[in-house]
Amino acid sequence: MPHDSVDPVELTADLVRCPSVTPEEGGALALLQERLGAAGFECTRVDRAGVANLFARWGDKGAAKTFGFNGHTDVVPLGDETAWTMPPFGAEIKDGLLWGRGSTDMKSGVAAFVAAAIDLVRDNPPQGAIILTITGDEEGDAEHGTTALLDWMADNGEAMNVCLVGEPTCPDKMGEMIKIGRRGSLSAWFTLTGVQGHSAYPHRARNPLPAMARLMDRLSSHELDSGTDHFDPSTLAVVTIDTGNPTTNVIPAECRATVNVRFNDAHDGASLIAWMQRELDEVEAAFDLTGAMDVKVSGESFLTPPGALSDLVAAAVEAETGVRPVLSTTGGTSDARFVKDHCPVVEFGLVGQTMHQVDERVAVDQIVQLKAIYSRILHDYFG
Structure with missing residues (x-):
């Protein structure tokens, strides 16, 4: 019998309530470890130099097909807290928006792929493995975050065949852009x-x-x-x-x-x-x-040439949004710059217009839509 699906909006709110300003873990990774562990994921904290990181795998190590997600739960400082009109760690929902630091960048992305992964392994266990690498050091120096996870994976025989980073990638509307590289x-x-x-x-x-x-x-x-x-x-x-x-x-x-x-x-x-x-x-x-x-x-600059991975993600995005995304390399840097040395990687996430701003916020329906896109990607990947 299918389980109740994981609500990505509720999970985003729970994460936003964790005050995980870099380098503080703030309870966010502990929360995810509890949720993922309960769903059958093998979880390992990969902390290094005071930075908290989480590795989670469902399925067998070394499976022939292993899909990876990467993201971060750390957030930038609040800035002028008196300028916020909503509590920065309140995760309040108003006018169809979920408000709070990290709601856009990128606790909603993490919540969406965690929810999609848990639903898949509970309701339609795939032939293969899913790996989630979640760091607490993307907004800081990034010296002991995703790099620490990848180093640990290499030392322990863990590997992803492909990876999707859930950073916000869409400038104005959902579905319009996939990042296939970065300057x-x-x-x-x-x-x-x-x-x-x-x-x-x-x-x-x-x-x-x-x-x-x-x-x-x-x-x-x-x-x-x-x-x-x-x-x-x-x-x-x-x-x-x-x-x-x-x-x-x-x-x-x-x-x-x-x-x-x-x-x-x-x-x-x-x-x-x-x-x-x-x-x-x-x-x-x-x-x-x-x-x-x-x-x-x-x-360094990098490019994942258009091909099977970008086609997979683009097809799922178009199916769920009706928008055919462009393949882009614009913007700043992300942890994809580290993942590209491990496996092919692309980035797709929601609209990022308010990230790092006072009164950061995300449209609730975008979180739901993002989970649906990630769910379709996983379903199509494992076929």
């Missing part, structure tokens, strides 16, 4: 050091500010590329230039600047670092200054 992201911190002096005697100083202006202009005005088959052109943004100098009669000794690069598959982090270092070296020499650069590559 890479790189940040670079530059320091130029000269000699401090009196602004009335500039010849006795070595001013790093004109040099930094030259460097930032050269970097930001350079056309990295004109786009590739599946990606928009790469971009470089200068996000700060600073000397900390409050006076007008002192030439400072030091100037700092930071840039952020979002790059497509025409580049990798190493090639961009080498280019920026060459530009820095030239400015150093031209202005007789000392330069330094620190770099963090948050993720």
Whole structure:
């Protein structure tokens, strides 16, 4: 006899009530472990360096067909709590919307795929396995979240054949976009050091500010590329230039600047670092200054070529929404950048217009629709 289906709206609300601001677990993963364990999933907490993560599998390890979901229960800080018109962890439903931090990004996505997975294994057990990897460190540094789960899986012989990340992907309406890749992201911190002096005697100083202006202009005005088959052109943004100098009669000794690069598959982090270092070296020499650069590559660009996985997801989305989704690589980074080293991965989720905002909220009917889409994907995958 079929069990009562899991209500994804109720589960979303339960998760939103957990104050899981990165890096706090807030009770969200404990709640999911309890629900999944009761449904027959083998659950393991994979905590690392103070970060909480959850691995859950239904079915045999090493099954010939293993479908994976990935998501996160951590949320960004509230910002100005007095600006919220609804309790940020209240999960109240009003005007057809469920309100609260994480309601869009991405506790509703996690609730939808957990609900879909539990219903499938209870009512129509598949020939194969379902793996859920849920982290508490996506909104933070992401050094001990999905990477810790994937490391643990490799050490313990666990593997997904394909994976769907449940991040919000639709700009305006349900069903319009699937992410099949992401741009890479790189940040670079530059320091130029000269000699401090009196602004009335500039010849006795070595001013790093004109040099930094030259460097930032050269970097930001350079056309990295004109786009590739599946990606928009790469971009470089200068996000700060600073000397900390409050006076007008002192030439400072030091100037700092930071840039952020979002790059497509025409580049990798190493090639961009080498280019920026060459530009820095030239400015150093031209202005007789000392330069330094620190770099963090948050993720390389990647693409899951259109094929069986994107076709599977697109067909389910169209069947449930009547909308044929476009295949996109737009937006920032996600944990798919780690999963792509393990197996083919795509992303699909609900409309993300209010994520990270004050009064974050999600349409209740979208949560229900998202569970239906995930349920259809699982049904069609296991056939």
